[in-house]
Amino acid sequence: MSTTNTAEGPSAATAGERLISSMQELLWERGYAGTTPAAVQQRAGAGQSSMYHHFRGKADLALAAERRLSEELRHEVEQRFTGITTTHDRIEAYLAPDEHVTRGCRLGRLIQEEEVASNDELRAPIAETYAWIQDRITEILADGVARGELRADLDVQSLAVSLLAIRQGAYTLARLARSAEPFRQASKGVTQLIALAMPDA
Secondary structure, eight states, X not given: OOOOOOOSSHHHHHHHHHHHHHHHHHXXXXXXXTOOHHHHXXXXXXXXXXXXXXXXXXXXXXXXXXXXXXXXXXXXXXXXXXXXXXXXXXXXXXXXXXXXXXXXXXXXXXXXXXXXXXXXXXXXXXXXXXXXXXXXXXXXXXXXXXXXXXXXXXXXXXHHHHHHHHHHHXXXXXXXXXXXXXXXHHHHHHHHHHHHTSTTO
């Protein structure tokens, strides 16, 4: 767990928040290996003593940033499903590109780094978040089966994994193409998959 210090005083709290926010930004821009404590301190406007007052070191600060990123990603995913009723429309909303697709997934990019993938503590928030997303998609598909929108014999867990993998893969292709077009094509392909899963297919 992060060892963020809970010392009283607005300046202490503000410095800790700035460090976390700066680490979030730099992890997305440069990745874990490319982000140095000095770079975080410079962006946060905090000195070395301030950073080590709040965190044990780079990994501890990165863990706090990952947890914040995880919370934000879960909120964003849930927002995509809000106010939408049909299974098809929910899945289409999940696969819709966001405004930063060419920068890649903020968490997905991190797990591609060996320093993160080989560190159980740094890997945990990412694994937990994607397990949550997978479970959330599974729930939506299961609801579609219960309402008769999808076939009763549909393997909702396997399809949920496929949809999660498609979105993550679309991020990679979008970065390669520097365009959101892979997301649009992926959405069309998933529309065909969902059509095959409908009772009258």
